[in-house]
Amino acid sequence: MKLFDVYPLFNITPVKAEGAYMWDSEGNKYLDLYGGHAVISVGHSHPHYVQKITNQLNQIGFYSNSVIIPQQQELADKLGELSGVDDYQLFLCNSGAEANENAIKLASFATGRKKIISFAKGFHGRTSAAVAITDNPKIVAPVNETENAIILPLNDIEQVVQQLKNQDVAAVIIEGIQGIGGIRVPEPAFLEELERQCKEYGSLLILDEVQSGYGRSGKFFAFQHTNIKPDLITTAKGMGNGFPIGGLLIQPELKPWYGMLGTTFGGNYLACAAGIAVLEIMEQEKLIENAAKVGDYLMKKLAGYKQIKEVRGHGLIIGLEFDAPIKAIRQKLLEEEKIFTGVAGTNIIRLLPPLCLTMDQAEYFISKFDNVLNELYAEA
Incomplete structure (x- = not known):
């Protein structure tokens, strides 16, 4: 083949x-x-990363999320401690695209709205909703095309406000630092006003920290170079140091119900072992x-x-x-x-x-x- x-x-x-x-x-x-x-x-x-995964594999490598997996809570506690957002809730998945897909879905559930604002040169993944809000027509298949995706210029708050005023926007999603877009850093004043305007018009703010997060920017999350507090934060890439894992951090006011989100492989024993090892090494070194x-x-x-x-x-x-x-x-x-x-x-x-x-x-x-x-x- x-x-x-x-x-x-x-x-x-x-x-x-x-x-x-x-x-x-x-x-x-x-x-x-x-x-x-x-x-x-x-x-x-x-060596600590290799040993942590090896030890876990020698005990149990996988079971579904129908049972208690203590390593998930251990990872959540450690992530909250190091990131400084320990009051958030954690949903574990397998990739950055999946984290963004679930963030978009959760925002729509929470607000009852359909539209999502993203920004020029942004990249959010290759799953259905994530690719629809990614500014690259070459990877958007006909089935992904939707009038609910609104792509605006980065750092132009006036155009964002014009859309938010319609009160049909579920969320605004923005990368902490645009990666594939060319390492473009949102202006701090723009991010801070974006947070304020989202609150004003009842839209959620999603920070895509898939590439820019996990210490890469010199802060745990790149948005922490400003004074904002997003409703949802997505992460992956550096989270597992090569082992597939992603996460969605959810502010405490958003409440789940059974079946709202789901995953087969997300938060499995090996992924959690990798994630915990990464945080331990980041802290120790x-x-x-x-x-x-x-x-x-x-x-x-x-x-x-x-x-x-x-x-x-x-x-x-x-x-x-x-x-x-x-x-x-x-x-x-x-x-x-x-x-x-x-x-x-x-x-x-x-x-x-x-x-x-x-x-x-x-x-x-x-x-x-x-x-x-x-x-x-x-x-x-």
């Missing part, structure tokens, strides 16, 4: 990884500054503080390059926008310098390394990046 070919692939076969490094089948060592789409939070193959420190260093150094049009982000979620396509830059970094980076569109490099990235590794990247830019721009 052939694979359904929907991904462009690098001609690399990773076989081993540790911390911020990966090795391929040819024995080449790479510095991973992409973390598999921001998934690797505490580093590859962390102060990885949120490290992301803030190393990210600040990187952004200051990168801002000094005249070839870069703009440096955006917080912590270790960084976007480098160029005036021209960056394919050659990424290719040289990967093939010659053995450094993985990400991309957004054609002109933006995304840096999403593990939160354990050290200052030495950051300095190493800068030196290699400097070599690549000098070589390419000298050729130009």
